[in-house]
Amino acid sequence: MIAAGMQSQDGHMSEPLPAASPILVTGSKGFVGSVVVRELLQRGFTNIRCFARTPAGNDKLAELGRKFPAARLDVVHGNLLLPDDCRRAADGAVLVYHLAAGTGKSFPGCVLDSAVATRNLLDALAGSQTLKRFVNVGSFSVYSNATLRRGAVLDESCPVERAYTARFDAYAYGKTKQDDVVAEYGAKHGVPYTILRPGVVFGPGRGGSILGRCGIDTFGFFMHVTGRFPIPLTYVDNCAQAIVLAGLAEGIDREVFNIVDDDLPSSSRLLRLTKRNLGRFFSVRVPYPACLAFSCAWEKYAAWSGNQLPPLFNRRMCAAYHKGNRYSNEKLKRLLGWSPAVPMDEALRRYFEYRRTAAAS
Amino acid sequence: MLKVGIVGCGKIADAHAEQIRRIPRCELSGVCDRDPLMAEQLAERFPVKAWHTDLDQFLETVRPDVVHITTPPQSHLPLGLKCLAAGAHILVEKPFTIDAGEARALIDAADRAGRKVTVGHDGQFSPVARRMREMVRRGYIGTPPVHMESYWCYDLSDPTYARALLADKHHWARQLPGGLPHNIINHGVSKVAEFIESDDPDVVAYGFVSPFLRGLGSTDMVDELRVIIAEERGTTAYFTFSTQMRPSLHQFSIYGNRNGITIDEDRRTLIRLPGTGFKSYAEHFLRPLTIAGQYARNSARNVKLFLKNEFHMDDGKYRLFRAFYDSIEHGTPVPIPYREIVLTTHIMDRIFAQVSAAPGRAPAPSGATA
Ligand SMILES: NC(=O)c1ccc[n+]([C@@H]2O[C@H](COP(=O)([O-])OP(=O)(O)OC[C@H]3O[C@@H](n4cnc5c(N)ncnc54)[C@H](OP(=O)(O)O)[C@@H]3O)[C@@H](O)[C@H]2O)c1
Numbered sequence: 073m074i075a076a077g078m079q080s081q082d083g084h085m086s087e088p089l090p091a092a093s094p095i096l097v098t099g100s101k102g103f104v105g106s107v108v109v110r111e112l113l114q115r116g117f118t119n120i121r122c123f124a125r126t127p128a129g130n131d132k133l134a135e136l137g138r139k140f141p142a143a144r145l146d147v148v149h150g151n152l153l154l155p156d157d158c159r160r161a162a163d164g165a166v167l168v169y170h171l172a173a174g175t176g177k178s179f180p181g182c183v184l185d186s187a188v189a190t191r192n193l194l195d196a197l198a199g200s201q202t203l204k205r206f207v208n209v210g211s212f213s214v215y216s217n218a219t220l221r222r223g224a225v226l227d228e229s230c231p232v233e234r235a236y237t238a239r240f241d242a243y244a245y246g247k248t249k250q251d252d253v254v255a256e257y258g259a260k261h262g263v264p265y266t267i268l269r270p271g272v273v274f275g276p277g278r279g280g281s282i283l284g285r286c287g288i289d290t291f292g293f294f295m296h297v298t299g300r301f302p303i304p305l306t307y308v309d310n311c312a313q314a315i316v317l318a319g320l321a322e323g324i325d326r327e328v329f330n331i332v333d334d335d336l337p338s339s340s341r342l343l344r345l346t347k348r349n350l351g352r353f354f355s356v357r358v359p360y361p362a363c364l365a366f367s368c369a370w371e372k373y374a375a376w377s378g379n380q381l382p383p384l385f386n387r388r389m390c391a392a393y394h395k396g397n398r399y400s401n402e403k404l405k406r407l408l409g410w411s412p413a414v415p416m417d418e419a420l421r422r423y424f425e426y427r428r429t430a431a432a433s
Numbered sequence: 434m435l436k437v438g439i440v441g442c443g444k445i446a447d448a449h450a451e452q453i454r455r456i457p458r459c460e461l462s463g464v465c466d467r468d469p470l471m472a473e474q475l476a477e478r479f480p481v482k483a484w485h486t487d488l489d490q491f492l493e494t495v496r497p498d499v500v501h502i503t504t505p506p507q508s509h510l511p512l513g514l515k516c517l518a519a520g521a522h523i524l525v526e527k528p529f530t531i532d533a534g535e536a537r538a539l540i541d542a543a544d545r546a547g548r549k550v551t552v553g554h555d556g557q558f559s560p561v562a563r564r565m566r567e568m569v570r571r572g573y574i575g576t577p578p579v580h581m582e583s584y585w586c587y588d589l590s591d592p593t594y595a596r597a598l599l600a601d602k603h604h605w606a607r608q609l610p611g612g613l614p615h616n617i618i619n620h621g622v623s624k625v626a627e628f629i630e631s632d633d634p635d636v637v638a639y640g641f642v643s644p645f646l647r648g649l650g651s652t653d654m655v656d657e658l659r660v661i662i663a664e665e666r667g668t669t670a671y672f673t674f675s676t677q678m679r680p681s682l683h684q685f686s687i688y689g690n691r692n693g694i695t696i697d698e699d700r701r702t703l704i705r706l707p708g709t710g711f712k713s714y715a716e717h718f719l720r721p722l723t724i725a726g727q728y729a730r731n732s733a734r735n736v737k738l739f740l741k742n743e744f745h746m747d748d749g750k751y752r753l754f755r756a757f758y759d760s761i762e763h764g765t766p767v768p769i770p771y772r773e774i775v776l777t778t779h780i781m782d783r784i785f786a787q788v789s790a791a792p793g794r795a796p797a798p799s800g801a802t803a
Contacts, residue, residue: 126600127650151601180444183474191470237478249470377742378455 089117089204089320094164096121098152098193099171101129103277104209104270107312108169109145110136115316118143123161123172125151152189155196162196167319171209174246182246190250191257198261206265207319208254212304212330213244214269217391222360223301226397228269228328238371239388258326266318270311270331271304271399275419276426278308283346285393286339287358288385294355297363298339301396304332305342307419310412317408324407332399335416339396349424350431364390435459435758438497438521440488440512441504442466442475445526445553449501450479452750459758463495488512492519499761502526503553505605506616510535517546522761524754526553527619531610533779540771551757551767552774555749556620556683557627560738561696561703563752565687569628573705574689578628581670584682585621587613589645589656599651611785612654614640618674618784619777623769624685625672626776631664636780640788643677655788662780701744702731 095112099105100122106129112120113136122133122145130147137145150157152172162168170193174185190208197203216233217226236245257263274282283289285303287296306314314331318324337345343355358366367390374383404410414422437459439446446464453461463483466472476484485491492500492515500516502509502525509530516523523543529552530536543550556562568574598604598613609615640655658674675681683698686706693706704727710716738744745751756768 149600151603154601154603178444178447179478180442180447180471180474183470184443187474188468188470245474249474253470378745379451380739380742380745 089167091116092119093117093166094119094121094202095167095169095319096123096161096165097169097171098123098161099173099209100124100147101126101132102171104273104308104311104315105169105171106132106136106277107275107308108171108315109133111309111312111316112169113140113143113145120144121146121148121161121165123148123150123152125149125172152193153184155192158192158196162193162200164202165197165200166202166204168193168197168203168206169209169315169319170207171315173209173211173250175243177242179242179245182242183249184246186246187249187253191253194253194257194261194263198257198263204264205319205325206254206263207315208251208265208267209315210251210267210269210328211244211247212269212271213241213392214248214251215392216388217395217397218388220395220397222396224397225400226304226330227400228330228403233388233392235388238383238386239392240383240386241389241392244392255326264325266324266326267328268315268318268331269328270314271306273306273308273311274423275308276422278423278426279430281346282423283343286343287355287394288363294343294353295358295363296339296343296355297358297360297390297394298396299357299360300338300340302336302398303339303342304330304399305336305416305419306331306333307412307414307416307423309414310410310419313413314404314408314410317410321408327403327407329404329408330399330401331404332401333412333416333419334401336399337416337420345420345424350427360390360394360396363394435499435762436462436495436497437499437501438462438491438495439464439475439501439503440466440491440516441502441508441526442468442471442484443503446475446501446503448747448750449503449526449754450475450481452745452747452754453501454479455745455751456755456758458762459499462497463491465491488515492516492521497521499524499758506531506609507605510539513539513550514542517542517548517550520546520548522549522757524551524553524757528609528615528781529619529774529778532782533775536775536778540775549757549761549767550771551753551760551769552619552777553750553753554620554623554769554774554777555747555753556698557623557769558749558752558756559698559701560744560748561698561701562624562685562749564703565685565694565696566627568694568703568705569687569689573692574687574694575691575708576689577630577666578668578687578689580668580688581625581628582673582684582686583621583624583670584673584675584684585618585624586673586675586678586681586683587617587656588681589643589676599646599649599654607654611781611788613656613676614658614674615781615785618658618672618781621672621674621683621685622780622784623773623777625662625670626773626780628687629662629664629668629670629776629780630666632772632776632779634662634664634780636783636787637661637663638784638787640784643675645677658784658788660784700731701735702728704728704731 101124174182214232215230258265286298367385371383371386461481464475465485472484500521506528606616639659656676660672662670686695692708695704759765760767
C-alpha cells in the first residue's frame with residue numbers, strides 16, 4: 073500500500089514512503105499532536121507510534137484507532153527526559169514528528185521539556201539507519217522583530233531572538249534552545265531535520281484565549297494594542313497538514329518553515345468576532361507607542377527594583393506581540409505544496425462553536 | 434567578596450540566583466549541573482562566568498566559599514559532603530535530607546570540617562515570620578507556647594503538574610519516602626519545630642489520597658495529611674497539608690498563656706489575638722473593629738514595604754541567604770539552629786512512617802500513635 077501522503081499535490085516528493093513505515097509522533101495527545109496523528113492516518117499510514125507522557129487523553133487515540141481499524145496505533149507512555157524512554161520511542165522510526173514541548177512559565181522547566189527532551193530524543197536517534205526525517209515543531213515566538221518596521225513582513229529570514237533576559241519569555245527561550253539543539257545534531261550527527269514554526273494554532277480542542285497577540289489581559293480589562301495588523305493564526309487542521317507534509321517532501325532538509333493561514337484577520341476583527349461569539353467584555357484601545365512606553369517603564373522598574381516586579385512587560389515582548397507585522401506562507405506553499413484546506417472564516421466558525429459548546433457543558 | 438556557587442540548575446536554582454544577585458557583597462561565580470543544557474541556561478541568563486557538568490571540576494576551578502545545593506533531595510548528603518570536603522559552606526534546599534539520620538550526618542560533617550550549613554526554609558524569614566518571631570521573643574504570647582496550628586497546603590488543581598508527576602514513576606519527588614508532601618511540608622513543619630523543646634515529640638499522623646488524585650488514577654500518592662504533635666511540657670500543634678482545601682492556606686498560629694498571633698504567608702498579614710477581651714457586648718462590637726484595623730495596618734505596611742523595594746516575592750530567601758553569609762563572614766550564629774533542622778526532619782520521618790497507602794489498594798486512611 074502506498075501512503076496517501078505521497079499523492080499530495082505538491083509534486084516535490086520522490087520515493088513514496090511505504091504506508092507501514094514506523095512513524096513516531098511525540099506530544100501525540102496534545103492539541104496539535106492528536107490532529108497530526110489523525111492526518112497521518114487519513115493519508116494512509118498504518119504504523120504510528122504515539123508517544124505520550126500521561127495516560128490522560130487515551131480515549132482520543134482509541135477513537136482514532138476505531139476509525140482506522142487497519143492501522144496500528146501504538147501508544148507508548150514515557151518521559152522524554154528519560155533516555156531509556158527515548159530509546160523505546162525512537163527504535164526503528166523512519167519519520168519523527170516531534171511536538172512535545174514545555175509550555176510552562178519557568179525558564180528551567182521550558183528548557184527541560186523543550187531542549188533537554190529534544191536532545192535526549194536526538195541522542196536516541198543519532199546514528200539511526202532508518203531515520204529519514206526529524207520534523208521539529210518549533211514556534212513563531214522564537215523570532216525577534218526588533219529590527220522590523222511596523223507592518224513589515226516577518227518571514228523565515230527574520231533573526232531569532234537572542235536577547236533572552238530582555239525578552240523574559242520562558243516558552244520562547246525553551247523553543248529557541250530546542251531549535252539550536254536540532255540544528256546542532258543536524259550539523260554534528262547528520263540528523264536530517266526540518267523545522268516548522270506555527271503561529272497561533274487554534275481550533276476545536278484549544279482552551280484559553282487566542283487574543284494573546286491582540287493585547288494585554290492582565291489588569292482586569294482588555295488592553296487592545298495590535299489594532300489593524302493581522303494576527304498570525306493557523307487552524308489546527310491546516311497546521312497539522314503542513315507538519316505532516318514536512319515529513320514527506322524531498323529536498324527540504326534543514327529548511328525552516330513558518331505556518332500561518334491565508335486571509336489572516338486583523339487584531340481588531342478577531343477581537344470583535346471573539347466578543348460577538350463568546351460574550352462581551354470591556355476593552356480599551358491602547359496605541360502601540362503607549363504600550364511600548366508602558367513596557368519600557370515596567371522593564372526599567374524591574375531592573376531598578378531587582379525584579380520586585382519581574383519584567384513580564386518589556387519592550388521586546390511588546391514588539392514581538394503587538395508591533396504589528398505581516399506574515400508570509402509563501403515558502404510553505406512553494407516547497408511543500410501546502411495550502412490551507414479550511415478557509416479562515418470556516419476555521420473561526422468551527423473554533424467559536426467549539427468554545428461555545430465547551431462553555432455550555 | 435564571597436564566591437557563591439550553585440549545584441543543580443533546575444527550577445528552584447533560578448530563585449536562588451535571583452536573590453544571590455541582590456546581595457551586594459557576593460558574586461555568583463559558577464554553576465554546575467550534570468546536564469550541560471541546564472548548566473548553560475542558568476549561566477547564560479544570570480549571567481555567570483563559568484558553568485560545569487562535573488562537581489569535582491567545579492569545586493576545583495571555582496573554589497566557592499558557599500555552595501547552594503539545589504538538586505533533588507536524594508543527592509543532598511553525598512553532594513553536601515563533597516562540598517564540605519572541598520572547604521565550602523553549604524546552603525541545602527529543602528527537604529534538607531531524606532531523613533534525620535542523614536541530616537545529623539551532614540551537620541556532623543560540617544562541624545568536623547569547621548564549615549557552616551543551613552537549609553532553604555525561607556518561609557522562616559518572610560516579613561511576617563520575622564515579625565512574629567520578634568514578638569514571641571519579647572514575650573507577647575507568654576511562654577511557653579500552649580498550642581500551634583500550621584497549615585502548609587499545595588494547590589494541585591492544575592492537572593498538568595499532577596499528571597506529569599503521576600505519569601513519571603521515576604520522578605524524584607515520588608521516590609521520596611513521603612512522596613509529594615515530603616517535598617513541600619518542610620516549611621510548615623519547621624514553623625512548629627522552632628517552638629518545640631523536645632528532640633523527640635509525639636507525632637500522630639493521618640493521611641490519605643484525595644478524591645482528586647484518585648480520579649486521576651493514583652492510589653499510592655498520599656496528598657492529604659493531618660498531624661498532631663505534642664511534647665511533655667504541654668505544648669501541642671496541629672499540622673495540616675492539603676492539596677484540595679480552599680483557600681490553599683499557608684498559615685501559622687501560635688497561642689501562649691497570654692495572647693496569640695496568626696500569620697498568613699499568602700496575604701502577608703500578622704494579626705495579634707489578644708487573650709483578654711473587652712467587657713460584655715463591647716467584645717462583639719469593638720473587637721471586630723480592632724481586628725479590621727489590624728488588617729488595614731497590614732495592608733499599609735505591605736504597600737510601604739513595596740514602595741521601599743523590600744517586598745520581593747522571595748524576600749525570605751534573600752534574608753536567609755544574607756543571614757547565612759553574615760554567619761560565615763562575621764561569625765554570627767547560623768540563621769537556622771541545627772537543632773531545628775534535625776527536628777523538622779525527624780518530625781517528617783515520624784509522619785511518613787505512619788502514613789502510607791499500599792500501591793493498588795483502595796486508599797484507606799491510615800493513622801497510628803507514635
Ligand atoms: N498551540 C499553539 O498555539 C502553538 C503555536 C506554536 C507552536 N506550537 C508548538 O506545537 C507543539 C504542540 O503544541 P500543543 O499546543 O499541541 O501543545 P500541548 O497540547 O501542550 O502538547 C504538548 C505535549 O508535549 C508533552 N510533553 C511535554 N513534556 C514532555 C516530556 N518531557 N516527555 C513527553 N512528553 C512531553 C505534553 O504531555 P503532557 O500532556 O503529559 O503534559 C503534551 O501532550 C509544541 O511543540 C508547541 O511548542 C504550538
